[in-house]
Amino acid sequence: MAPAAPTKRVTLSEPLPLDGGQSLAGVEVAYETYGDLAADRGNAILVCHALTGDQYVASDHPVTGKPGWWERMVGPGKPIDTNRFHVICANVIGGCMGSTGPASMAPDGKPWAMRFPVITIRDMVRAEVALLDALGIERLHAVVGGSMGGMQALSLAANFPERAARVLAIATTARHSAQNIAFHEVGRQAVMADPDWQDGDYYGSGRQPDKGLSVARMAAHITYLSEAGLTDKFGRNLQDRDSKTFGFDADFQVESYLRYQGSGFTQRFDANSYLYITRAMDYFDLAEEHGGRLAEAFAGSKARFCLVSFDSDWLYPTAESRHVVHALNAAGAAVSFVELSAPNGHDSFLLEHPALDRVVKGFIG
Amino acid sequence: MAPAAPTKRVTLSEPLPLDGGQSLAGVEVAYETYGDLAADRGNAILVCHALTGDQYVASDHPVTGKPGWWERMVGPGKPIDTNRFHVICANVIGGCMGSTGPASMAPDGKPWAMRFPVITIRDMVRAEVALLDALGIERLHAVVGGSMGGMQALSLAANFPERAARVLAIATTARHSAQNIAFHEVGRQAVMADPDWQDGDYYGSGRQPDKGLSVARMAAHITYLSEAGLTDKFGRNLQDRDSKTFGFDADFQVESYLRYQGSGFTQRFDANSYLYITRAMDYFDLAEEHGGRLAEAFAGSKARFCLVSFDSDWLYPTAESRHVVHALNAAGAAVSFVELSAPNGHDSFLLEHPALDRVVKGFIG
Structure with a gap:
């Protein structure tokens, strides 16, 4: 895919320091906003996106034309009400929707590709805080995110404790588990196994690792998704046929669905960004950043926290949220926690879920 | 990999009828035996292997040189005691260790490759029963298997009810779920995405889809493996380094372990066999074969059944074994069932587990 031209973008005036030790000059951060910023700049909410998300939280995606990924949550009269709040969502650095990433031009005028520095969740947050600086927003009403967005929310709370009054972290974790890392490594190996990946130097070659990226996706x-959700949705139903074909076509609906998910993804996402962002998630361990004790990450925080998990989420199960809650309790932070019952696994945070809406609306205030 | 020359092999005298409607002439079945066959031929136990297993259940693998995959269970004085029983294990058709499969020569003198007919678990069992016929074994003391081996054991009980007195099915299911199919489809797509797969016609080309097969594995x-097992074994431990490298090397032990598992597998397994055998598993639905009612599959069975599941197995969770047990109860069959506690997920059936040993020994008698 070609990088999309974002509608809003700032170039950071200072080089961005990175956890890897380098610093990155001329970083661009693409973002979208929804709703008006109050005169006192006190009504801003930063929404952080997930691995394959982007800044188009509540507006049409410029590549796919599909509605924003959280339109049911963000908008006029929605739980995050843009009649009242100024919502900001930035494409993470390392991403491919206008923020600086591996597809961006390096100082030598060629795409960074795999020369792009490996980044972390904290680096993404540093770029977001720099964006807030550029926008003149001192303190957020709230930072909100699900999945990798929740990691950013927790990281912002830990590393920039004065910058957010409320922290809402949904379906997330304070560290990637061995199983989480394992699944991501499969995806990376799938991309890298594709000869069209060309060691990452595929930009402008007319070939890109769509097959590998599709398998990763x-x-x-x-x-x-949950096992039960997949069973409810697809079971062993056949796809547009009355009986098995005794071949390798997508006989089953679930096969057809997955192939569609895989190939559709390659139309809108850069494979190298997938490598870098999954790496950032695997590196995420908020306790490790703070002396090995998660409570230390939140020591002295004045923010109010809300953690939400879903009982069918086996990617970041409830135990991971509880782990964060216990650390927040140990740190003396104000925290509420709810495990919601939902059939659809990790993706539940993106789906219709009235109880989630109530929790979000109640917490945001 | 080159097909290994098996030590024991029969060529079936009759064409093998297949669920797909074809029949396959000249089928070869490679097998191993352990322990002596009694004069009355009444002490034979058929052990059925799993997806990536083979007939070398209790003897060194001819390609890897590693010990047999179930040496802790099968051998002199072991729970399946070869001082008392004659143990037979056959490579499934579709496999790559000497039984007829996609790497075998078709009648036109070229490898079958993807012209090989799609087979089912029942087809595998038909070949095994034909082997028993060739060996003059009328009735097995027991048929035993874990995972796909358990599917074969259940299929043999359902389709050839007179051929086994005891049926021991471990960590298995009577049907592949949507999630099971989904994971297999990812593996197949990974193989097929590899240009070295060459639509399956890679034999003799000097290239084979090792990268794709590795990702699939x-x-x-x-x-x-279970999430907890992965955490216990690897956690977020780094591999031979003190700190993250901020690169795409296998920083984490779990990454290194997975890469090793993937690349090692390609040394001993044929990619097309992987496609065919996963397809057979995805097609497996014992109820569907018997009018949609699983109890019908076991109607009138005189065999004794034993089902074993592991509480940490999320591939074929305990609920799947219970489902089989309920059907056996409804069919009036003699069945015992135990869920064992084990930390290591599905693979527990292959690992040291004294409680499993006792169950197997007790049931086999």
């Missing part, structure tokens, strides 16, 4: 997609 | 391997 298929494997990941299974982890976003 | 990595994805599957995660499903064989």
Whole structure:
């Protein structure tokens, strides 16, 4: 895919320091906003996107034309009400929707590709905080995110404790588990096994690792859904046929669905960005950043926290949220926690869920 | 890999009828035996292997040189005691260790490759029963298998009810779920995405889809282990380094382990066999074969059944074994069932587990 031209973008005036030790000059951060910023700049909410998300939280995606990924949550009269709040969502650095990433031009005028520095969740947050600086927003009414967005929310709370009054982290974790890392490694190996990946130097070659990226997306997609949800939705139903074909076509609906998810993804996502962002997630361990004790990450925080998990989420199960809650309790932070019952696994945070809406609306205030 | 020359092999005298409607002439079945066959031929136990297993259940693998895959269970004085029983294990058709499969020569003198007919678990069992016929074994003391081996054991009980007095099915299911199919489809797509797959016609080309097969194995391997088991074994430990490298090397032990599992697998397994055998598993639905009612599959069975599941197995969870047990109860069959506690997920059936040993020994008698 070609990088999309974002509608809003700032170039950071200062080089961005990175956890890897380098610093990155001329970083661009693409973002979208919804709703008006109050005169006192006190009504801003930063929404952080997930691995394959982007800044188009509540507006049409410029590549696919599909509605924003959280339109049911963000908008006029929605739980995050843009009649009252100024919502900001930035494409993460390392991404491919206008923020600086591996497809961006390096100082030598060629795409960074795999020369792009490996980034972390904290680096993404640093770029977001720099964006807030550029926008003149001192303190957020709230930072909100699900999945990798929740990691950013927790990281912002830990590393920039003065910048957000409320922290809402949904279906997330304070560290990637061995199983989480394992699934991501499968995806990376799938991309890198594709000869069209060309060691990452595929930009402008007319070839890109769509097959590998598609396999990566298929494997990941299974982890976003619950076993029961897949059974309810597809079971062993056949796809547009009355009986098995005794071949390797997509006989089963679930096969057809996965293939569609995989190939559709390659139309809108850059394979190298997938490598970098999954790496950032695997590196995420908020306790490790703070002396090995998660409570230390939140020591002295004045923010109010809300953690939400889903009982069918096996990617970041409830135990991971509880782990964060216990650390927040140990740190003396104000925290509420709810495990919601939902059939659809990790993806529940993106789906219709009235109880989630009530929790979000109640917490945001 | 080159097909290994098996030590024991029969050529079936009759064409093998297949569920797909074709029949396959000249089928070869490679097998191993352990322990002496009694004069009355009444002490034979058929052990059925899993997806990536083979007939070398209790003897060194001819390609890898590693010990047999179930040496802790099968051998002199072991739970399946070869001082008392004559143990037979056959490579499934579709496999790559000497039984007829996609790497075998078709009648036109070229490898079958993807012209090989799609087979089912019942087809595998038909070949095994034909082997028993060739060996003059009328009735097995027991048929035993874990995972896909358990599917074969259940299929043999359902389709050839006179051929086994005891049926021991471990960590298995009577049907592949949507999630099971989904993971297999990811693996197949990974193989087929590899240009070295060459639509399956890679034999003799000097190139074979090792990268794709490796990714397939990595994805599957995660499903064989539990999240807790992975955390216990690897956690977020780094591999031979003190700190993250901020690169795409295998920083984490779990990444290194998975890569090793993937690449090692390609040394001993044929990619097309992987496609055919996973397809057979996805097609498996014992109820569907018997009018949609699983109890019908076991109607009138005189065999004794034993089902074993593991509480940490999320590939074929305990609920799937219970489902079989309920059907056996409804059919009036003699059945015992135990869920064992084990930390290591699906693979527990292959690992040291004294309680499993006692169950197997007790049931086999």
